[in-house]
Amino acid sequence: MASRPSWDYILKFIIIGDASVGKSSLLVRLTEDRFLVDSDATIGIEFGSHIITLDSGERLKLQVWDTAGSEQFRSITRSYYKGAAGCLLVYDVTERDTFEHLPTWLHDVREQAEENATIALVGNMADRPDTQRVVTHDEAAAFAQENNLLFFETSAKTGENVAQVFHAVASAILARYKADPPERRREATVNPTQSQESTACCSVM
Numbered sequence: 001m002a003s004r005p006s007w008d009y010i011l012k013f014i015i016i017g018d019a020s021v022g023k024s025s026l027l028v029r030l031t032e033d034r035f036l037v038d039s040d041a042t043i044g045i046e047f048g049s050h051i052i053t054l055d056s057g058e059r060l061k062l063q064v065w066d067t068a069g070s071e072q073f074r075s076i077t078r079s080y081y082k083g084a085a086g087c088l089l090v091y092d093v094t095e096r097d098t099f100e101h102l103p104t105w106l107h108d109v110r111e112q113a114e115e116n117a118t119i120a121l122v123g124n125m126a127d128r129p130d131t132q133r134v135v136t137h138d139e140a141a142a143f144a145q146e147n148n149l150l151f152f153e154t155s156a157k158t159g160e161n162v163a164q165v166f167h168a169v170a171s172a173i174l175a176r177y178k179a180d181p182p183e184r185r186r187e188a189t190v191n192p193t194q195s196q197e198s199t200a201c202c203s204v205m
Contacts, residue, residue, distance in 0.1 A: 025156035
């Protein structure tokens with residue numbers, strides 16, 4: 001009999017947003033707990049995984065896809081949105097354009113990702129001095145509320161709120177999954193490496 005995996009659910013996440021907003025740095029902070037000092041622009045897709053434990057004791061394996069923000073890779077990266085249950089929509093609090101482009105990114109993810117995917121708006125670079133900030137907390141919070149998004153300001157450099165945003169999105173996904181009656185859990189399948197009798201491990205994608 002195969003051994004039981006060390007997690008209860010697998011969740012697919014994507015990180016999207018303009019180039020140079022710190023998407024790769026957020027991924028590295030989550031998976032390796034370090035700051036990515038010199039980060040080249042992502043070409044296509046980068047991937048990482050991380051296991052978190054909720055207050056309930058349930059262990060979730062996050063499979064996180066970091067997508068390129070450059071326009072020339074958009075057609076490639078959109079294909080990775082399919083089946084994503086969670087999304088981090090990232091902008092840089094010190095770069096106005098990255099905030100102005102959010103509606104386009106949001107449209108893409110709602111067109112391509114899982115129906116009712118949980119999306120968090122993430123204002124990165126929150127460690128920068130207020131003199132460099134061009135997007136206020138209140139303005140971003142209003143955008144998040146208007147579009148039914150979770151909202152966090154983060155710093156991949158210091159680690160501020162990075163774990164918290166992933167935990168919040170994962171918790172919301174799992175709560176939604178459990179609230180659905182079994183016949184509506186189309187996106188959830190028993191882990192193919194385990195039988196239903198041996199484990200309740202599920203993949204929510």
